[in-house]
Amino acid sequence: MMTKTVIIGTNHAGIAAANTLLDNYPDQEVVMIDRNSNLSYLGCGTALWVGRQVNDYHGLFYTKVEDFTNKGAKITLEAEVKDIDFDKKVVHYIKKDGTELTEDYDKLILATGSLPISPNVAGKDLNGIHFLKLFQDGQDVDKEISAEEVKNVAVIGAGYIGVEIAEAAKRRGKNVLLF
Ligand SMILES: Cc1cc2nc3c(=O)[nH]c(=O)nc-3n(C[C@H](O)[C@H](O)[C@H](O)COP(=O)(O)OP(=O)(O)OC[C@H]3O[C@@H](n4cnc5c(N)ncnc54)[C@H](O)[C@@H]3O)c2cc1C
Incomplete structure (x- = not known):
């Protein structure tokens, strides 16, 4: 059966x-x-x-x-x-x-996985803020970092994902702040 x-x-x-x-x-x-x-x-x-x-x-x-x-x-x-x-x-x-x-x-x-924690802070819905979980999130972040006018990148969360994306932004010539 x-x-x-x-x-x-x-x-x-x-x-x-x-x-x-x-x-x-x-x-x-x-x-x-x-x-x-x-x-x-x-x-x-x-x-x-x-x-x-x-x-x-x-x-x-x-x-x-x-x-x-x-x-x-x-x-x-x-x-x-x-x-x-x-x-x-x-x-x-x-x-x-x-x-x-x-x-x-x-x-x-x-097998529904996990979601990133969204800190309840003022301004969290402003443009230019992205999570880093899904393929689509990575593409959004990449698009943002590819923009010439984007000079400074702030990364919130200094676990390995935060550290790796901070390093990636640095490689792309950005000023990086890691919190
Ligand atoms: C940037 C990043 C880097 C990482 N690097 C590493 C690494 O180097 N090494 C490592 O071991 N791990 C790494 N991880 C962790 C790894 O990706 C996760 O542990 C893994 O994705 C967990 O798999 P999962 O299938 O349990 O959950 P998820 O990947 O979260 O998948 C859950 C799935 O369930 C679906 N789902 C949820 N709810 C519903 C619903 N109601 N209806 C229909 N579908 C639903 C979602 O769409 C999703 O596709 C990294 C994660 C990220 C975000």
């Missing part, structure tokens, strides 16, 4: 779960859902790209939708899970175009 597993979140954790199921368990029907438009972006490459230590960001993805459909999985991107009925075992999700869909499951894997 087939077991249907729904995986919410198709980035690194969701990808690993899907490949483990699809490669090792022939009784698995796998459904994958993610709200992002891409999967498998290696965030570690953002600073390398922004600092132009690599000259192409396309190599920062290691898998694609077809790799899963070819193994028989159903995968939907740009679709956000809004509700889960744990009693009936049904996932409710909505596509970018507004279409509402449901998927029932035997097993559910939540």
